[in-house]
Amino acid sequence: MPQLNISTICDRIAVQAPYFAFGELEALPEGAVRGVFASEQTVGYERGPVASAEIGRHLAILGSCAAVAGRATERIYYLATRARFSTLDGVPPRGAGRGFEATAETVSQDRRSLTAQAIVSDGAPFGHLRCEYQALPERVFQRLFQDYRTEEVPLPGGSPYREPIPLEFDEPQALSLTARSQPLAPARCAGHFPGYPAWPVAIIAETIAQVVSRLLHNILGRETDYSVIRTDIAALKLVPAAAPLSFHVDCLSASRTLSHYVFSARVMQGEEIAATLDTELRV
Secondary structure (H helix, E strand, O other): OOOOHHHHHHHHHHOOOOOOOOEEEEEOOHEEEEEEEEEOOOOOOOOOOOOOOHHHHHHHHHHHHHHHOOOOOOOEEEEEEEEEEEOOOOOOOOOOEEEEEEEEEEEEEEHHHHHEEEEEEEEOOEEEEEEEEEEHHHHHHHHHHHOOOOOOOOOOOHHHHOOOOOOOOOOOOOOOOEOOOEEEEEHHHEEOOOOOOEOOOHHHHHHHHHHHHHHHHHHHHHOOOOOEEEEEEOOOOHHHHHOOOOEEEOOOEEOOOEEEEEEEEEEEOOOOEEEEEEEEOOO
């Protein structure tokens, strides 16, 4: 299958390395695209070779690649607004830095929106993402987010996405926990909408996972690994990197008998809800 020019694709979707981390892209029949990436984010207590938030990051990017592959389009900013990640059967074991394949296709597309779906595999598929995006041409994005504009910073020597966002945790309650972040340095979101530093949705999801893990361990009274069954996230706004966020997590269901737990999270920018996330875990 024909190889796609990564530089051209990145320019069309306004995402660059290191946030864009595919080492190769190729066109598949019927408008699908295939990419190869190596895992880099911290897995934490999640079972499996790649954290679900990192899978979401790569598959969401690949969905936007499928939208522009083979089209001579202007630069379009694809803002993920809703996504569902589901774990499939046959999750492979952990292995830091392993290579994985991902395949994405568009489900529906018009001038202002995109829906795409993608799978990640390690010989066999083990994760699926369905993602909805707001599609903004460059002139529209620049007008809406002109206050976010900063001088582009030099790219870091390594990927800033290898390390989790530092958090300050409140005292946990019986079934709830709150954590707070400091503002992100622009370099912490390098490659994500260059020149407009903002919290990537996948990094928000990864940060929520830190809070979920700590609350789960507090409920159980011990540290333990867990499997993500599914996660639903809604990004209600694009949050500037300079904004500190608070992460409020509640446990909606906790069954020791079934080893089944459901959590709901709200991400607050001041008094405004910036994102919500619901996740279902198996211990």
